[in-house]
Amino acid sequence: MALKPPREPLVWALFSAGGMVAALVLPALAGILWIAAPLGLLGPLDHEGLRLLAVHPVVRIGMGLLLPLFFFHWAHRFRHTLHDGLQLYHLSRFIALVTYGVALGLSLGALWILWSLG
Amino acid sequence: MRSREEGAATGPDRATTGSDRAPPPAEAGTRGGEIPQELHAMGDRGAPPVQENPRHTRYHPKWHRQPTPLTWWTRNRRYRAFILRELTSVAVLYAAVLLLIHLLALDRGPESHAAFQAWLARPGVVAFHLFVLAALLYHTVTWLNLAPQAIALRIRGRRVPSRIVLLAHHFAWLALSAIIVAGLLFALGDPGEAPWP
Numbered sequence: 001m002a003l004k005p006p007r008e009p010l011v012w013a014l015f016s017a018g019g020m021v022a023a024l025v026l027p028a029l030a031g032i033l034w035i036a037a038p039l040g041l042l043g044p045l046d047h048e049g050l051r052l053l054a055v056h057p058v059v060r061i062g063m064g065l066l067l068p069l070f071f072f073h074w075a076h077r078f079r080h081t082l083h084d085g086l087q088l089y090h091l092s093r094f095i096a097l098v099t100y101g102v103a104l105g106l107s108l109g110a111l112w113i114l115w116s117l118g
Numbered sequence: 119m120r121s122r123e124e125g126a127a128t129g130p131d132r133a134t135t136g137s138d139r140a141p142p143p144a145e146a147g148t149r150g151g152e153i154p155q156e157l158h159a160m161g162d163r164g165a166p167p168v169q170e171n172p173r174h175t176r177y178h179p180k181w182h183r184q185p186t187p188l189t190w191w192t193r194n195r196r197y198r199a200f201i202l203r204e205l206t207s208v209a210v211l212y213a214a215v216l217l218l219i220h221l222l223a224l225d226r227g228p229e230s231h232a233a234f235q236a237w238l239a240r241p242g243v244v245a246f247h248l249f250v251l252a253a254l255l256y257h258t259v260t261w262l263n264l265a266p267q268a269i270a271l272r273i274r275g276r277r278v279p280s281r282i283v284l285l286a287h288h289f290a291w292l293a294l295s296a297i298i299v300a301g302l303l304f305a306l307g308d309p310g311e312a313p314w315p
Contacts, residue, residue, distance in 0.1 A: 070214035077207035
C-alpha cells in the first residue's frame with residue numbers, strides 16, 4: 001500500500017459516503033433525466049421550471065455536497081480496481097495520485113460551476 | 119521499525135540461540151536496542167520497511183511464486199461479478215459529470231438546453247444511458263445488500279437483525295427515489311413559475 005495508513009480511513013470514508021448517496025439517488029435521477037425525459041415519456045419539457053429547480057439554493061448546495069462524494073467514490077474504487085485487477089503494484093503511488101487528483105480537480109470545478117450558476 | 123519490534127518479541131529465544139552472550143547494556147533501556155544478526159536469519163534485516171517491489175518476497179525464494187495472470191478475474195463468476203461491481207464506480211463518475219453538464223446546459227438558456235435534450239434523445243445516447251442506468255442499479259443493489267454486513271446496529275444491547283437493516287436501506291432507496299421522481303416530474307411538467315420558494 002503506497003498510501004500511509006492515516007490517509008486510508010479518510011479516503012475510505014469519502015468512498016463509503018459517496019457510494020451510499022450514489023446508490024440512493026442516482027438511479028432515479030438517471031432514469032428520469034436521461035432516459036424517460038429524452039424519450040418523451042414525460043411530455044414536452046418545461047425549460048424554465050427545470051432551470052428554476054437547478055439554480056435553487058437547496059439543489060446547488062445538495063449538488064455541492066453530492067458531486068465531490070461521487071468523484072471520490074469513483075477515485076477510491078477505481079484506484080483499487082486498477083491496483084489489484086491489473087496488478088499495477090509498482091504504480092500504486094502514481095495511480096493514487098492520478099485518481100484522487102482527478103477527483104479533487106473535478107470537485108473544485110463542480111463547486112466553482114455551482115457557485116457561478118444563475 | 120517493524121523489524122525491531124519483532125526482534126524484541128523474539129527475546130525469549132535469545133537463550134536458545136547461544137549467540138547472545140553480551141547484549142549491549144547501554145541500549146537495554148531503549149526499545150529493542152541492537153538486535154543480534156543471528157536472530158534475523160530470515161533476512162528481515164535488509165528488507166525495506168514497506169515492500170514496494172512485488173518481485174521481492176521477504177521469506178521465500180521468488181521462483182516459488184506462481185505468477186497470477188492479468189486476467190485472473192475472468193476465471194470464475196464471482197471474480198467477474200466483483201470486477202463488474204467495482205467498475206460501476208465509472209458509471210457513478212459519468213453520472214456526476216453528466217449532472218454537471220446538464221446543470222450548465224440549463225443555466226445557459228433555452229437554446230443550449232434544447233440542444234442538450236436533442237443530444238440526449240439520440241438513439242445511441244439513449245442506448246448508452248440505458249447501459250449506464252443498469253450499472254447504477256447494479257451498484258445500488260450490491261451496495262445496499264452489503265449494508266447489513268457493514269452496519270452492526272444495536273438497540274438496547276441487542277443487535278438489530280440483518281434483515282431489518284437490509285429492508286430499511288431498500289425502503290430508504292425507494293422513498294428517496296419517489297421524492298426525486300415526484301420533484302422532477304413537478305419541475306419538468308409544470309409550465310411557467312416554479313411552485314417552490
